[in-house]
Amino acid sequence: MRKLLKAKLVARGTPGNWEHITAQVGLFSYTGLTAAQSTRMVEEFHVYMLSTGRINVAGLNEAVMDHVVDGIHKCVTEA
Helix, strand or coil, X not given: CHHHHHHHHHHHCCCCCCHHHHXXXXXXXXXXXXXXXXXXXXXXXXXXXXXXXXXXXXXXXXXXXXXXXXXXXXXXXXX
């Protein structure tokens, strides 16, 4: 899921360096999102993560990945 998340963010052209997603190990990953962006992910996109931007990558699957990537992309590109 880490590789897929990173690949889709890069393919979408989401600004930022997403190398940290595949460099990390374990059930959770820091996305690099700010507290405000993380709150928006929860409230607007219903993607649940901590305000630190930490997300449970083990809870992701191919069926929801486009929705998650779309939310991250919008949070990063829209002020």
